[in-house]
Amino acid sequence: MPRPLKASIHLSAIRHNLAxxxxxxxxxxxxxxxxxxxxxxxxxxxxxxxRDADALAVLxxxxxxxxxxxxxxxxxxxxxxxxxxxxxxxxxxxxVACVVHRPDQVEWLCHxxxxxxxxxxxxxxxxxNRLGFPPAVVAAIVARLRQSAAVGHLLLMTHLxxxxxxxxxxxQLDVFRQATAAFVAPTSLANSAALLRYPQTHADWVRPGxxxxxxxxxxxxxxxxxxxxxxxxxxxxVIAVQRVSTGESVGYGEGCRVTRPTxxxxxxxxxxxxxxxxxxxxxxxxxxxxxxxxxxxxxMDMLAVDLTDLPAAAVGSPVVLWGEGLPVEDVARAAGxxxxxxxxxxxxxVPIADVE
Ligand SMILES: *Cc1c(COP(=O)(O)O)cnc(C)c1O
Numbered sequence: 454m455p456r457p458l459k460a461s462i463h464l465s466a467i468r469h470n471l472a473x474x475x476x477x478x479x480x481x482x483x484x485x486x487x488x489x490x491x492x493x494x495x496x497x498x499x500x501x502x503x504r505d506a507d508a509l510a511v512l513x514x515x516x517x518x519x520x521x522x523x524x525x526x527x528x529x530x531x532x533x534x535x536x537x538x539x540x541x542x543x544x545x546x547x548x549v550a551c552v553v554h555r556p557d558q559v560e561w562l563c564h565x566x567x568x569x570x571x572x573x574x575x576x577x578x579x580x581x582n583r584l585g586f587p588p589a590v591v592a593a594i595v596a597r598l599r600q601s602a603a604v605g606h607l608l609l610m611t612h613l614x615x616x617x618x619x620x621x622x623x624x625q626l627d628v629f630r631q632a633t634a635a636f637v638a639p640t641s642l643a644n645s646a647a648l649l650r651y652p653q654t655h656a657d658w659v660r661p662g663x664x665x666x667x668x669x670x671x672x673x674x675x676x677x678x679x680x681x682x683x684x685x686x687x688x689x690x691v692i693a694v695q696r697v698s699t700g701e702s703v704g705y706g707e708g709c710r711v712t713r714p715t716x717x718x719x720x721x722x723x724x725x726x727x728x729x730x731x732x733x734x735x736x737x738x739x740x741x742x743x744x745x746x747x748x749x750x751x752x753m754d755m756l757a758v759d760l761t762d763l764p765a766a767a768v769g770s771p772v773v774l775w776g777e778g779l780p781v782e783d784v785a786r787a788a789g790x791x792x793x794x795x796x797x798x799x800x801x802x803v804p805i806a807d808v809e
Contacts (some may be wrong), residue, residue: 456689466682467502478655482507486662493796507543554584563601570605579628581614582681588632616646646670668792692717709749716760727798729788736787739773
């Protein structure tokens with residue numbers, strides 16, 4: 454018997470979530486974001502499940518080459534663009550579009566001799582202050598790129614910092630519109646939060662990531678309320694049961710002394726599998742389909758759950774760490790992080806099973 458911990462990836466959920474993105478933004482094309490190993494789901498698996506997307510976004514040329522080698526033929530965009538002028542031949546060979554966000558990337562492209570022009574997503578910093586050109590220089594950069602024989606299709610993009618928060622998008626939308634008003638070029642602004650909440654950001658291309666994996670980008674609105682289906686279920690089993698008397702502790706340290714006679718289930722899942730070590734006692738966990746809570750510190754390979762109120766639970770009982778029946782957002786909230794981080798942190802040692 455293999456260790457019972459597995460991540461099941463529900464391919465039909467990914468397809469459903471993409472279809473939902475299209476219903477929200479029916480006039481836009483979809484650049485599906487599959488960076489960070491498809492948010493932990495497996496980049497290639499995500500790419501294949503997202504075959505109805507118009508294009509795919511990754512970070513590295515290696516990822517793009519892996520997609521091409523696997524037969525993916527649609528457009529691929531490198532979200533941080535070129536890291537080195539020497540990568541241009543591979544960019545051309547793999548027909549990869551590049552975000553261009555800093556002056557040396559412009560110069561590398563403008564000096565390149567290529568047989569196929571490179572499509573460019575020109576990134577404008579509209580207020581997030583992470584990547585992109587300030588609005589004041591956009592006209593000069595567009596002119597420079599348009600003169601270059603190495604640059605093909607040109608698109609203008611920005612990234613929104615507070616689409617999931619009360620500050621919203623208007624403050625950045627105004628900056629972006631002013632910076633791009635003079636140009637005839639397609640545009641792209643929306644991440645998942647903007648796609649779901651702000652139709653005025655949809656433009657020519659939307660760029661959903663987290664929603665495709667069935668996770669809400671909002672703190673106060675759940676995936677179920679939005680109509681999303683979780684794509685990853687991390688599940689395991691109870692591998693041991695202990696009876697612990699009042700005042701005794703569970704696991705490493707003495708932090709968790711139980712205050713009643715407690716039945717403790719030991720679950721095959723630990724921080725080396727990607728479960729957050731800083732999750733506190735009480736973090737929700739499903740055993741036999743019923744919600745109970747984590748007890749004590751998460752170990753490398755195991756964690757403990759309270760089975761006192763689940764008398765039928767025993768060795769072999771199924772456990773869901775997150776996914777179907779237990780939103781990863783709920784686990785993330787208890788652990789002081791976001792669902793994005795938990796999904797991306799799934800460890801390579803966890804076997805993944807495709808489920809239709
Ligand atoms: C990661 C990323 C996205 C997707 O964001 P989500 O919040 O996961 O939808 C979109 N655009 C850019 C530039 C990104 O880096």
